[in-house]
Amino acid sequence: MGFHPGPPFHIQDDRRNGIARLALRGELDLATAPRLETHLTRVEQDGVDAILLDLRDLTFVDSLGLLTFLKGRSRAVDNGHRFALVGANDQVRRLLQLTATEEILDEHESLQLLDRFTQRAPDPAQAPTSVVSDGNRNG
Numbered sequence: 001m002g003f004h005p006g007p008p009f010h011i012q013d014d015r016r017n018g019i020a021r022l023a024l025r026g027e028l029d030l031a032t033a034p035r036l037e038t039h040l041t042r043v044e045q046d047g048v049d050a051i052l053l054d055l056r057d058l059t060f061v062d063s064l065g066l067l068t069f070l071k072g073r074s075r076a077v078d079n080g081h082r083f084a085l086v087g088a089n090d091q092v093r094r095l096l097q098l099t100a101t102e103e104i105l106d107e108h109e110s111l112q113l114l115d116r117f118t119q120r121a122p123d124p125a126q127a128p129t130s131v132v133s134d135g136n137r138n139g
């Protein structure tokens with residue numbers, strides 16, 4: 001029996017209607033949280049109105065991953081942006097309960113942002129864009 005690492009950490013960055021939806025996959029931990037932090041900082045500087053972190057495909061989140069969520073939310077509040085998490089699995093929900101940080105799972109905010117994200121773009125200038133960040137690059 002040996003150690004079998006999970007899928008490599010991956011960020012799928014889709015932008016539509018002023019919202020950046022970052023779909024995270026794999027393990028968010030000491031090794032990968034800095035990549036998410038760097039990516040979030042870049043997205044915040046790109047002029048989006050909101051960031052929606054899609055956690056459905058995360059297999060693990062440690063305390064540094066949680067700190068990355070909390071720092072992103074804090075910066076959003078400071079800068080007047082919206083920030084929400086969606087698709088938290090049982091492991092993530094348990095981590096948030098144990099650390100008394102479950103308030104970052106604002107389901108009302110998440111649903112509003114998902115609704116806005118999925119609406120058809122009003123003009124070609126708002127057309128969806130997508131950026132992929134995989135385990136082989138720093139981004």
